[in-house]
Amino acid sequence: MNTTFLIVGGGQAGAQAIDTLRREGFDGRLILVGEERELPYQRPPLSKKFLHGELAADRLPFKHRAFYDEHGVELRLGSRAIRLDRAARAVDLGDGARLTYDRALLCLGARARPLKCAGADLPGIHYLRTIDDANALRAELRAGAHAVIVGGGYIGLEAAAACRHFGLEATVLEMADRVMARVVSPAVSAFFAEAHRARGVRILCNTRVESIEGRDRVAAVVCGDGTRLAADLVIVGVGALPVTDLAADAGLAVDDGIVVDEYCRTADPSIFAAGDCVNHPSPHYGRRVRLESVDNAFEQGKTAALNMLGRDVVHDRIPWFWSDQYEHKLLIVGLQADGDERVTRGDPRRGGFSTLYLRNGELTAVEAVDDTKDYMAARKLIAARTRLDPAKAADKSRDLREAAI
Ligand SMILES: Cc1cc2nc3c(=O)[nH]c(=O)nc-3n(C[C@H](O)[C@H](O)[C@H](O)COP(=O)(O)OP(=O)(O)OC[C@H]3O[C@@H](n4cnc5c(N)ncnc54)[C@H](O)[C@@H]3O)c2cc1C
Known part of the structure; x- marks a missing residue:
């Protein structure tokens, strides 16, 4: 009987798992369900070269459609998995279809953490996670406009660099006392803050957003101390949340991510998970972590695929990450x-x-x-x-x- 492997989530981890499965000789039925319409694509350029207009959209996908056709991968793109029925080993899609599997891999990624304050849903407020987000933002990057960027992390700072590239005024609001405080040393924060200031970015630390004002679209951001900053657009980069609902609703353990073991396996032996959505043990560091990086999604996608094939490969990598600013x-x-x-x-x-x-x-x-x-x-x-x-x-x-x- 033909074995079916079902990959849910067509991002970095899902794309890598598909590549590994076929490379390693898996010749069963292979299905990819992805909520986004696009072929699996790289996200880092969305806040870098793609946002700067230096990389065309057709350079973003990892593989062209021909790869999926040639390798017999059934693509269900633009399709959201809405229920995981573990007893029946089936996944229900939003369009009413039901797909059964022998083994499933959840690569659901993360979503941008929403800003929670009055006015947070006004038009002109942008997040940066998908191609659609990047296109919508790029359309508003016009010289002379004033962008207020909420969050001085990687995404916020990379977006600020893109704003300056297009000649916008850019103000970054950061709640902590320095940029990228959660992820780098004070020396590295200071270096990048200075690089941004030298390019004309205004950085306001220890600053919280109280509300966003505007009638039909965003017009100003009001800070905790009452400062009111005029804004033609707002870019929100306040972190990401792992996408876990499908797993949690199916009774799988979730704790800041879908809980897996060192083989990228959940407590259900036929369900694996990889990438941003996963909370996994790091044998090297002796503790559990959830990581948001290309390297982690790539390596876990690969390891999960090998373990779906029964290879017993432990995921024990030293994580790495990069950011480009100017x-x-x-x-x-x-x-x-x-x-x-x-x-x-x-x-x-x-x-x-x-x-x-x-x-x-x-x-x-x-x-x-x-x-x-x-x-x-x-x-x-x-x-x-x-x-x-x-x-x-x-x-x-x-x-x-x-x-x-
Ligand atoms: C703007 C930006 C810049 C970045 N820059 C860097 C960088 O410089 N360096 C670096 O290392 N990392 C960077 N990252 C992080 C990196 O891109 C992610 O860690 C990586 O994409 C994670 O891959 P993933 O497969 O786990 O998740 P994702 O790439 O998020 O893919 C998950 C996919 O699953 C889909 N999905 C979710 N739920 C369902 C469902 N129920 N049914 C069907 N499909 C579903 C989602 O729509 C999405 O397409 C950046 C991320 C962003 C957004």
Whole structure:
């Protein structure tokens, strides 16, 4: 009998799982259900080159339609899975169809966290998660307009860079006392804040949005201290929430993400999950995490696919992430929160420096600003659980590997 594998969610993880399954010789029925109409596509350019108008829409998909045809992948795009019936091993779609499976993989991703305040649903307020979001935003990026960006994280700052690229006035409102506070060191925050200020972006930290005003569309943002900022458009980048309803409604464990084991398997042996929607164990760091990154979705999509084929592969990767802002590249490897000592390597007023995180002397994470060499070295050092001499590690004239104890 023909085995059916059903992938729900056509993003980075789902696309990778399909690729791996066919590459590894799975010759059963393979179905992809995706809520978006587009073929699976890359999201990072949506806040970078695509938003800047430097990358055409036809460059976004991972694979062209011919790939899916040639590999016998049944595409159910523009179709939302609304119910997972574990007893019947079936998924119901919004259009009334029912698909049965032998094994299912949930790659549901995350959705933009909505802003909750008066006026938050006015036209002219933008989020950035999908191609449709990016197209709608791009249409409003007109020179001279004033954009207020809520949230000084990656998405907010990358959007601010795009606003300046198109000649808009850009003001970033950040609740914390520095930008990207949740994810990078104060030195890296300060470097990027300065890069944005030098390009004319106004950054207001310790600032909360109280309400958004406007009659037919957004006209102003009112801050917690009463400041009123005129706005032609508002871009909201206040984080993302894992999409878990399908799993939770089917009785699968959910705890800031669909709970899986190190094989990307839920408690139901025929259901796997991967990517932004997943809470998974990190054997290297000895704790559970939920990550939002291309690397994580790619690797978990691959691992889940191999385990759907019965290969017993453990997902144990050192996570990495990048962000592009103007000419600067931020590369992060490892989990910063695990460090108990921070070392600055190089001059943080200029590019080409890093923040290193150590735990009991062992290198656990690195944030490298315009420094691919340190980043590459760090990947290997972290994976090998290398202990570093902090004084030697801080000395930029030495190769980072020379600091190994
Ligand atoms: C603007 C932007 C910029 C980014 N930049 C970077 C970057 O520079 N570096 C980096 O590492 N990461 C970046 N990321 C994060 C990265 O893109 C994500 O981590 C990655 O896309 C996650 O892949 P995924 O497959 O888990 O989820 P997604 O790519 O979100 O895909 C999930 C898919 O599932 C679909 N879906 C959900 N529920 C259902 C349902 N019930 N039925 C059918 N389909 C469903 C969704 O519509 C979506 O298409 C960025 C993300 C965004 C939005």
